[in-house]
Structures are given as C-alpha cells and as structure tokens.
Amino acid sequence: MVSREGGAINHWRNIVEGLPSLLKGLGINVEILLGLISLGFVVGIIIAIVQVYGKKCFVWPAVAYEWFFRGVPELVLILLVFFGLRQFGVKITAFFAATLALGLRSSAYQSQIFRGAIQAVGHGQMLAALSLGMTRIQAIRYVILPQALRLAIPPWSNEFSSVLKDTTLAYAIGVEEILRRANYLRMRDYLITIPVFIIVALLFLVLTYAGNWTLGRLERRFRIPGFEVKGAREERL
Amino acid sequence: MRMRIKVLLAAVLVLAGGVWAAQAEKYIVASDIPWPPFEWASPSGDYLGFDLDVMRCIAVLEGYEIEIQPMAFDSIIPAVRLGQVDIGASGFTITAKREEVVDFSNPYWLSNQAVLVRKDSGFKSLDDVLCCGHKIGAQRGTTGADWVQSNLVDKGVDVKLVLYETYPEAVLDLVNGRLDAVVQDEPASQQSLAAYPKVLTTAGVIETNEYFGFLVAQGDPKGLLPKINEGMVKMGLRCDLMRPAEGQWKVKLRIIPGSAWDYLVRAYFGPKLEKVEAAWKACIKILYDKSLSPEERVFRFAKCLAEKASE
Numbered sequence: 011m012v013s014r015e016g017g018a019i020n021h022w023r024n025i026v027e028g029l030p031s032l033l034k035g036l037g038i039n040v041e042i043l044l045g046l047i048s049l050g051f052v053v054g055i056i057i058a059i060v061q062v063y064g065k066k067c068f069v070w071p072a073v074a075y076e077w078f079f080r081g082v083p084e085l086v087l088i089l090l091v092f093f094g095l096r097q098f099g100v101k102i103t104a105f106f107a108a109t110l111a112l113g114l115r116s117s118a119y120q121s122q123i124f125r126g127a128i129q130a131v132g133h134g135q136m137l138a139a140l141s142l143g144m145t146r147i148q149a150i151r152y153v154i155l156p157q158a159l160r161l162a163i164p165p166w167s168n169e170f171s172s173v174l175k176d177t178t179l180a181y182a183i184g185v186e187e188i189l190r191r192a193n194y195l196r197m198r199d200y201l202i203t204i205p206v207f208i209i210v211a212l213l214f215l216v217l218t219y220a221g222n223w224t225l226g227r228l229e230r231r232f233r234i235p236g237f238e239v240k241g242a243r244e245e246r247l
Numbered sequence: 248m249r250m251r252i253k254v255l256l257a258a259v260l261v262l263a264g265g266v267w268a269a270q271a272e273k274y275i276v277a278s279d280i281p282w283p284p285f286e287w288a289s290p291s292g293d294y295l296g297f298d299l300d301v302m303r304c305i306a307v308l309e310g311y312e313i314e315i316q317p318m319a320f321d322s323i324i325p326a327v328r329l330g331q332v333d334i335g336a337s338g339f340t341i342t343a344k345r346e347e348v349v350d351f352s353n354p355y356w357l358s359n360q361a362v363l364v365r366k367d368s369g370f371k372s373l374d375d376v377l378c379c380g381h382k383i384g385a386q387r388g389t390t391g392a393d394w395v396q397s398n399l400v401d402k403g404v405d406v407k408l409v410l411y412e413t414y415p416e417a418v419l420d421l422v423n424g425r426l427d428a429v430v431q432d433e434p435a436s437q438q439s440l441a442a443y444p445k446v447l448t449t450a451g452v453i454e455t456n457e458y459f460g461f462l463v464a465q466g467d468p469k470g471l472l473p474k475i476n477e478g479m480v481k482m483g484l485r486c487d488l489m490r491p492a493e494g495q496w497k498v499k500l501r502i503i504p505g506s507a508w509d510y511l512v513r514a515y516f517g518p519k520l521e522k523v524e525a526a527w528k529a530c531i532k533i534l535y536d537k538s539l540s541p542e543e544r545v546f547r548f549a550k551c552l553a554e555k556a557s558e
Contacts, residue, residue: 020521027290034292093322096329184318193413194288197281198520200415200442 021202028195028206035188036213039177042109042187046173049113054120059150061121062128072121079118085179087111092183108180116173123169127162128154160232167225171218188213273312274333274471276302279320283438284515285338288317289524293531297515298336300527300552301355302461304507304545305478307534321388324349327464334471335462338432340390350467352475353486354458357500360391361436363421363429364450370428373451377406381427384409384417390457391430414439422446434516441519458498482545483508510549518556526555 060072079087092107102110131154139149181189192210196203278298281287286296294315306313316332323335327349340358341351362376370376377383377399385392387410395408409426411417418439420426431439433452440447463471479486483506487499502509514523530551534544 024290024521031290031292093325093329093331096331182319183322184316186317190317191288194281195290196415197283197287197413198289200418200439203415203419 021199021205024195024199025202025205025209028191028202029209031191031195032188032206032209032213035186035191036217038105038185038187039174039180040217042105042112042177042180042185043174045109046113046116046177047170049109050116050120050169050173053114053117055124055155057117057121058124058128061125063146063150076118076121079115080122082115084112084115084176085182087115088179088183104180104183104185107183108177108185112173112176112179116169119169119172120166123162123165124158126165127158130161131157160229160234163225163229163232167222167229170221170225174218174221175214271310271312273314274306274469275316275331276313276334276336277316277318277323277326277332278335279323279337280315280317282320282338282435283520284434284523286336287520289527291528293524293527295524295527297356297511298338298461300511300515300549301479301482301508302334302336303534304482304511304548305475307541307545308478308481309474310541311474324462327462330464330468333463333469334475338459339462340457341460342390345462348465349462350465350472351460351462352472353479354460354498354500355479355484355486356459358455358457358459359433360394360430360453360455360457361433362450362453363418363431363436363439363447364427365421365424365446366448367446368427370450373453376428376450378404380405380407382407382409382425384411384420384426384429385431386411386414386417389432390455391432394453394455395430418442418447437516438520458500479508481542482506482511482549507546507549510546510553514549514552514556522558523552523556526552526558529555 057072057076060068061076064072082090088108088111091111092102092104095102095107135153135157136149139153140146144152178187178189180187181193184190188210192206195206276299278286278294278296280294280296282296284296285298286294288294294317299315302313302315313334318326318332320337323332323337323339324345326332327335335349338356338358339345339351341354345351362373364370364376383395383399383406385395385408392408392410395406398404399406400408409417409420411420414429414431414435417426417429417431421429422443428450429436429439430453436449440449461475463469483503485501485503487501489497489499502512514526518526530548533539533551534548536544539547
C-alpha cells in the first residue's frame with residue numbers, strides 16, 4: 011500500500027530517523043527497570059524474612075502488603091501513585107511514580123520468590139546455627155540467605171523478564187519511554203506503525219535475552235557443587 | 248560558631264530568595280502529544296504543533312516561561328484540577344460538561360468533523376454514508392465519537408459506531424475495508440488523506456461548530472486566563488460575539504491578515520509535517536532572541552515558520 015511516488019523511501023527515512031529516539035526511550039525503560047527491581051529486591055527480601063521468621067504481629071502486615079500489591083493491576087497502581095500522591099501534596103515526577111509503583115508491586119512478587127527459597131533451605135540449618143551460638147539475625151545473614159539467594163536466581167530471572175516488559179506501562183502517565191516514542195513516530199507517519207512496533211518488539215527480545223543470559227551466568231558462577239536441591243536435574247541448554 | 252553558621256545561612260537564604268524572585272514565573276503546559284498538527288514530537292525530540300507554539304508565543308508576549316509536559320488526553324483535566332500542571336493545551340473542544348470542572352480561555356479555533364471514506368466506495372454525499380447499517384469509526388472520548396453517538400445512534404439511525412484508542416487504527420481499518428467511514432477532526436483528517444491519497448477522500452464535513460480553548464483550573468488560581476486571552480489578541484486573533492436578529496449569541500473568530508497568528512496557521516495547516524519540523528528548527532531561535540522586543544520576536548518567528556515550511 012505505497013501511496014505516493016517515491017513514498018516508500020520517505021517511510022524508510024522516517025523509520026531510520028526515529029531509531030535514535032527509540033533507543034533513547036529504551037534507555038529510560040532500562041532506568042525504570044533498574045530502579046524498580048532494586049527497590050523490589052530490598053523490600054522483597056525484608057518481607058520474605060518477616061513472613062518466615064517474624065513474630066506473629068509482623069507477619070500479618072507483611073501478608074497484607076503482599077496481598078495488596080499482588081492483587082491490584084499494575085496500571086491502576088501507577089495511576090494511583092501518580093495522581094494519589096499529588097492529592098496529598100507530594101510532588102512526584104511521572105518517572106518516579108512509575109518506578110515506585112512498579113517497584114512496590116515487584117517487591118510483593120519477589121517476596122514470594124525469596125520466601126520459597128528461604129523455606130527450601132532446611133529448617134535444621136537454622137537450628138544448627140542457633141545451637142552454635144549464632145543469633146537469629148546472624149543465622150539468616152550467614153547461613154540461610156547465601157543459600158536461599160542462590161536458589162532464588164532461576165525464579166528471579168522470570169520476574170526480571172516480566173517487569174522488564176512492564177516498564178512500558180509508564181507510557182500512560184507521560185514518561186517518554188520507548189512505547190511513547192514509538193507513538194510519536196507513527197503519528198507522524200501512519201504507514202510506519204507496524205514496522206515501528208516490530209522494532210520495539212525486537213529491541214525487547216534482545217534485552218530480555220541479554221538479561222536472562224547474564225542471570226544464567228550468575229547462576230552457574232555462584233553454584234556450589236554438592237549443595238543443589240536433591241534430585242534436581244540441570245538444564246540442558 | 249553557631250552564630251556564624253546562622254548568619255551564613257541567613258545570607259545564603261536571602262541570596263537564594265533574590266535569585267528566585269528575579270526569575271520569571273514558570274508554568275507547566277500539558278498536551279497529549281502526538282496529535283498533529285496541533286501537537287507532536289519530531290524524531291529529534293522537539294515538541295511542535297500549533298497549540299504549543301501559540302503557548303510559547305503567548306509566554307514570550309506576557310513575560311513568563313513554560314515547560315511542556317506530554318500526557319495522555321484523559322489525564323490532562325484531572326492533572327489541571329490537582330494543580331499538577333497549570334494549563335491544558337491539547338485541542339480541547341469547549342463543552343458545557345468540561346466547563347463544569349475547568350475554566351476555558353477564549354476560543355482559538357473552530358473545528359468541524361470530516362467524514363473520510365474510500366474512493367472506491369462510490370458514496371456521493373454524507374447522506375449516502377451515514378445510514379444503511381454502515382460501520383463508522385472514531386477515536387474514543389472525542390467529540391466526533393460523541394456526535395455519531397448522540398446524533399445518529401441514539402436517534403435510531405441505522406449505523407454502527409466502532410471506537411478506537413487512536414486514529415491511525417481507525418484509518419487503517421477504513422483502508423482495509425473493515426469500516427465504511429471515519430469521523431475525524433477536520434485539520435487532523437488532512438494527515439490521514441495525505442497518508443493514503445489514492446485510497447481515501449472526504450465525503451463531506453459535518454458542521455459541529457466546535458470551538459477549541461486552552462484550559463486552566465477552576466477559578467483560574469494563577470490568573471493565567473487574562474494573560475492567555477490578551478496574548479491571543481496581541482498575536483492577531485479576534486473573537487467577536489455576535490447575535491443574529493433572533494437566537495443565541497454566536498462566537499466568530501477573525502484572524503488579522505499578515506499577523507503572527509495568520510502566519511502560524513499558514514505554517515501548521517497545509518505544509519507536510521517534515522517540512523514544518525525543518526522550518527521550526529531553523530526559526531525557533533528567533534523567538535528567544537533577547538535583542539528584539541517580544542512582539543517582534545513572535546511576529547518574526549511566525550513569519551519565518553510559515554515561509555520556510557511552504558518553500
């Protein structure tokens with residue numbers, strides 16, 4: 011459906027001219043990703059530890075927190091944070107609103123990853139550590155977490171790929187990430203809509219692959235022979 | 248020691264206050280980029296468009312600064328109400344419903360709704376199109392969609408309204424034969440025609456007589472509306488109230504020929520977007536050339552834009 015004489019060339023030019031803008035947008039997605047995943051990591055581990063080892067009175071708030079942030083749709087969370095905080099006079103940029111909302115949501119999911127991993131480390135080890143005179147915190151820090159974090163890498167890379175794609179939701183509140191920039195491009199030239207979205211998809215495929223590859227390397231790097239979960243088979247890839 | 252720190256702190260505060268006071272007021276303008284030719288972003292990241300350049304020119308004339316904040320169309324009115332942004336400039340039609348929640352400037356644009364069809368459909372007039380079980384596409388939340396709903400669907404005319412998030416999808420469905428017509432704001436429809444000149448044509452224009460206005464929070468807490476209205480007059484737009492012998496007051500927009508407003512209209516409504524982008528890049532520095540008077544900066548910028556874009 012090339013419309014004008016020489017129209018095809020124009021469309022190619024529009025795509026090529028738009029590439030730097032798309033890559034800049036992808037950079038913003040990566041910034042949101044780094045922000046949200048570190049926030050989710052720190053908060054997630056704390057929630058997981060509280061859920062497994064905390065006193066009863068702390069366990070319930072942790073469970074409620076996880077229930078809330080896993081139950082509300084991401085887009086609704088983003089809009090709630092962006093408009094909600096403003097209502098209370100907190101001036102927050104769209105970028106921080108998106109990172110905060112997605113980070114809190116991710117912390118709920120990550121808490122479940124870490125909870126599972128902590129519980130997979132035998133309770134006998136905790137008892138053994140305590141019997142050696144370690145405090146509970148020392149036992150968690152030096153005995154439980156080093157093993158649990160290793161076990162958590164495969165499910166955590168799943169969360170990584172998931173939140174990487176969620177960063178495009180920041181589009182809704184005006185963050186100039188890749189999807190918004192893709193829309194800028196296609197609204198200048200309707201006919202490049204499909205090619206532009208294909209480019210966006212390819213860029214995300216590359217990014218997901220690179221991220222998972224790095225995490226796979228980490229998993230192998232930190233593996234301790236003899237400490238795998240009994241009976242688990244290694245992946246063949 | 249304590250005393251000294253206090254004195255130092257006070258001095259810093261006074262200095263900072265002085266610097267702060269010397270700066271011009273800065274207001275945030277929210278716009279649903281992209282919606283060419285009223286607002287869009289070039290690949291190099293400049294925000295262009297008729298609305299945005301009008302905002303820039305008025306800011307120069309009235310001595311304040313603006314910052315443009317891209318935002319989804321539905322979010323702009325809530326954001327203005329919360330004081331998150333100061334002005335909404337995004338081709339807003341002035342409607343009674345919107346006037347209940349925000350305040351509008353004087354109207355600055357009269358828009359009607361164009362009805363786009365395929366050339367091979369053989370439709371001769373609007374009456375052929377808007378009937379007979381035809382499928383009509385429009386963007387959700389726009390006055391075009393409202394018009395089809397309240398003037399056709401609700402009145403029992405046999406048409407089917409299909410809603411889309413943005414116009415390119417509707418136009419694509421029209422081209423591919425899944426729709427019989429698309430109802431779209433007239434200036435924006437020019438771009439759809441330009442994308443498919445051999446396939447699409449305008450069957451006619453529905454005179455909805457919609458006036459666009461800039462909007463601010465209710466009660467205009469920052470006193471922006473008088474400045475915006477004054478700025479539009481300075482740029483060469485006249486807004487006359489007329490009352491025919493019988494009937495309601497009517498608004499009539501009049502553009503003074505050869506004024507900055509006239510040149511901006513010529514620059515944005517006609518030339519191809521790429522040409523406007525190139526012209527804008529070449530001309531924008533004139534608007535911020537401190538050696539000229541504000542009026543001269545605005546006029547020369549608009550003239551430069553119109554001339555370079557239509558070269």
